[in-house]
Structures are given as structure tokens and as C-alpha cells.
Amino acid sequence: MSSLRRSYYNLFSKVYDRIIELHSHDLQGRLRGALADRTGLKAGDVALDICTGTGSVPPFLAEKVGSNGLVIGLDFSSGMLHKAAKKIQDRETKNIVLIQAEAQYLPFKGGTISAVTCSHAFYELKGDVREKAIMEVKRVCRAGGKFCMMEHEVPRKKFIKFLFYVRMLVAGNLGSEALLKQEESFFKGHFSEVKREILQGGNTKVICGLSK
Numbered sequence: 001m002s003s004l005r006r007s008y009y010n011l012f013s014k015v016y017d018r019i020i021e022l023h024s025h026d027l028q029g030r031l032r033g034a035l036a037d038r039t040g041l042k043a044g045d046v047a048l049d050i051c052t053g054t055g056s057v058p059p060f061l062a063e064k065v066g067s068n069g070l071v072i073g074l075d076f077s078s079g080m081l082h083k084a085a086k087k088i089q090d091r092e093t094k095n096i097v098l099i100q101a102e103a104q105y106l107p108f109k110g111g112t113i114s115a116v117t118c119s120h121a122f123y124e125l126k127g128d129v130r131e132k133a134i135m136e137v138k139r140v141c142r143a144g145g146k147f148c149m150m151e152h153e154v155p156r157k158k159f160i161k162f163l164f165y166v167r168m169l170v171a172g173n174l175g176s177e178a179l180l181k182q183e184e185s186f187f188k189g190h191f192s193e194v195k196r197e198i199l200q201g202g203n204t205k206v207i208c209g210l211s212k
């Protein structure tokens with residue numbers, strides 16, 4: 001595990017929610033809800049949100065799986081998980097658990113997860129880590145379970161596009177550019193019935209596929 005990357009995210013966790021709030025007002029809530037809507041999750045299911053960060057996605061997944069289901073938020077940064085724990089502590093339904101682990105070494109038995117989500121993190125994973133993580137997602141997902149990923153669409157405006165790539169650089173992954181160019185074939189190589197959708201507003205995409 002790269003402790004430098006973890007330290008970066010630990011530091012980032014202190015301002016992450018504030019930045020997202022300033023950047024998008026309530027938009028992030030709606031987008032994360034839209035991600036959960038596409039998972040096909042139902043009552044009693046077990047959902048996994050990898051790279052969960054400050055835990056913005058799990059509450060939306062928890063609504064889908066209900067009180068008999070379970071949502072696992074997984075992240076390698078203790079700073080991010082600390083913020084996530086605060087966010088979920090007052091919830092009436094205790095169906096969200098947080099786990100500190102790496103996306104490329106998922107601590108679950110094969111075929112035990114109904115759907116996996118990943119929001120605004122997949123392109124920050126370095127190539128080898130991303131490959132291992134996707135193999136792990138496929139291993140833990142039950143047959144027919146969905147993997148749904150949400151990301152920013154590459155901005156068209158030059159300056160915003162520049163900032164997009166600065167984000168990749170800061171996260172330590174400029175290799176994402178190659179993935180972006182072969183996005184569909186990458187996902188089709190791992191999942192069946194891959195669907196790519198641009199969400200309302202045009203800046204965000206969701207890609208979903210079924211575990212083979």
C-alpha cells in the first residue's frame with residue numbers, strides 16, 4: 001500500500017465535503033442517488049461501495065436494501081472513514097458498516113455481494129491497482145450482480161479540462177487518460193451488458209455492467 005497516497009487522502013478528508021458542497025450544492029446528493037438507482041439493489045441485498053470516502057453514497061444504497069440488507073462502505077483512508085462514521089452515526093436504521101481496506105484486496109468471500117458501486121474514485125486508482133480492484137469486484141460480486149461507477153465526464157472547456165487532469169496528477173494517476181480513451185472496451189472486457197449514461201447536467205457519467 002502506498003502510504004503517501006493514503007496520507008494525501010487523509011489530509012484531503014478534512015476539506016473534502018466542503019469542497020464538494022461549494023462546487024456542486026445539492027447536485028452531488030442527486031447524482032449519488034442516481035447511482036444507487038442504477039444498481040438494481042432490492043430489500044435484503046448486500047451492497048459494497050468501494051473508495052467510499054466520506055460516505056456520501058452508502059445512505060442512498062441503504063435506502064435500497066432496507067433494514068434487512070447491509071451496505072458496506074470501504075476505503076483505505078482512516079481520515080475519510082472518520083468523516084463517514086460521523087455522517088452515518090445518527091441514522092435510525094443501522095444497516096451501514098464501514099471497513100478500512102484496499103479496493104484491490106477486498107476482505108470478502110466470493111459471490112457474496114449483490115452490487116458494487118464506486119463514485120468519483122475509479123480513475124484515481126493507478127493502472128495495476130485498478131486492474132486488481134476490478135478483478136476483486138468481479139470475484140466478490142454474485143453472478144448477475146452489478147458494478148456501477150460514476151465519474152466526471154472529461155470537461156470540454158479547456159481550463160476545466162486542465163483542472164480535471166490536475167486532479168488526476170495530484171491523485172497520482174495520469175495513466176487515466178489511456179483508460180478514458182478505451183473506457184467502453186475496458187468495461188466490456190470485464191462485464192456484460194455494459195451501459196454508459198450521461199446524467200442530467202451533462203458533466204457526470206455512470207457506467208454499469210453485470211458480473212459475468
Ligand SMILES: C[S@@+](CC[C@H](N)C(=O)[O-])C[C@H]1O[C@@H](n2cnc3c(N)ncnc32)[C@H](O)[C@@H]1O
Pocket residue numbers: 009050051052053054055056057074075076077080101102103104118119120121124125129
Ligand atoms: C475522490 S474520493 C471519492 C470519495 C467518494 N466515493 C465520493 O464519491 O465522494 C476517492 C476515495 O478513494 C479512496 N481510495 C483511493 N485509493 C484507494 C484504494 N486503493 N483502496 C481503497 N480506497 C481508496 C480515497 O481514500 C478516497 O476516499
